[in-house]
Amino acid sequence: MIFPIPRLFPTRFKIFVGDIVCHPLVGRALAALYGNRFSIYGLKIDTNNENIGPKTKAGIFWHIYESAEVRFVRKYLRPEFDVIEFGSSLGVISCLARKIVQPDRKLICLEANPSLARQTELNLKTNGFTNYHVLNRAIDYQPLPESVVHFTFGASNTTGKVSTAAEQGAGLLVSKTTLGALRAEFKVEEFALICDIEGSEAGLLKYDGAALKNCRQLLIELHETQFEGSNFTVEELTSQILSLGFSLTARYSKVFVFEKCSQ
Numbered sequence: 001m002i003f004p005i006p007r008l009f010p011t012r013f014k015i016f017v018g019d020i021v022c023h024p025l026v027g028r029a030l031a032a033l034y035g036n037r038f039s040i041y042g043l044k045i046d047t048n049n050e051n052i053g054p055k056t057k058a059g060i061f062w063h064i065y066e067s068a069e070v071r072f073v074r075k076y077l078r079p080e081f082d083v084i085e086f087g088s089s090l091g092v093i094s095c096l097a098r099k100i101v102q103p104d105r106k107l108i109c110l111e112a113n114p115s116l117a118r119q120t121e122l123n124l125k126t127n128g129f130t131n132y133h134v135l136n137r138a139i140d141y142q143p144l145p146e147s148v149v150h151f152t153f154g155a156s157n158t159t160g161k162v163s164t165a166a167e168q169g170a171g172l173l174v175s176k177t178t179l180g181a182l183r184a185e186f187k188v189e190e191f192a193l194i195c196d197i198e199g200s201e202a203g204l205l206k207y208d209g210a211a212l213k214n215c216r217q218l219l220i221e222l223h224e225t226q227f228e229g230s231n232f233t234v235e236e237l238t239s240q241i242l243s244l245g246f247s248l249t250a251r252y253s254k255v256f257v258f259e260k261c262s263q
Helices: 011-021 024-034 054-061 067-076 092-100 114-126 179-186 201-207 234-243
Strands: 037-040 043-046 082-086 107-110 132-135 137-139 148-152 172-177 191-195 215-221 225-227 230-232 247-252 255-259
Touching (some): 024 054, 037 054, 043 092, 067 092, 067 215, 067 247, 067 255, 082 092, 092 114, 092 132, 107 114, 107 137, 107 179, 114 132, 201 225, 201 234, 234 247, 234 255
Parallel strands (some): 082 107, 107 132, 191 215
Antiparallel strands (some): 037 043, 215 255, 225 230, 247 255
8 A cells, every 4th residue: 555645735734744643542542453564665664663663663563664765766776786875764664675686795784782783684585585794783983992892772763873972871882983984894886875873974075085985876865063063064965975076966854865877
């Protein structure tokens, strides 16, 4: 069943309708009716996880959850590249990506929340996919010698993030890594990067430009953020991405598709 909210309606109207159809009571009813497993985009998505709230479950059922990311992945993701995903959450985008890219291409998913990392793996397995790696790690570029970082849970499955230095001691310890380290570990050459890491992209853009050299597609949600004492707007982060040789292909609000030609 698909009941999308048409894009021609004003944003306020869409938010109003979304608040109704994604009300927690609606989400709980749908979860009970469908046994926490929903069929969307030709996939089966299991949502039986304490970190997945009823509003998210309703959003998945109504095809509202991460709708811009879903639309851009389905329209633009090129099947010939390996895919690295930062912030896989419960694995909806992961499953879509694995469905689109060629079977011999790699899919490497990172999720800092250990429970959601297991959910990503479960959903990939449930749909019969192979050739994927799900890692319970966080992307982090803070100048700290430790090999772990503090991860703070958010209000929903999509809003957890790496803590800043001032917030250290909160949340839970997670192994940290970088894009460059992952490319070396999994021997990734040309690739597409799908990224939603709640502001940590500022560190990625500042310190891992070399690792982005062979990135041919960047599907990213940008956030106003602070990094190393400086504030960054979405537009400033966009300019940084363009300065790395990418061109803008599509944008919806804070979700972007950038592409770069092979050299």
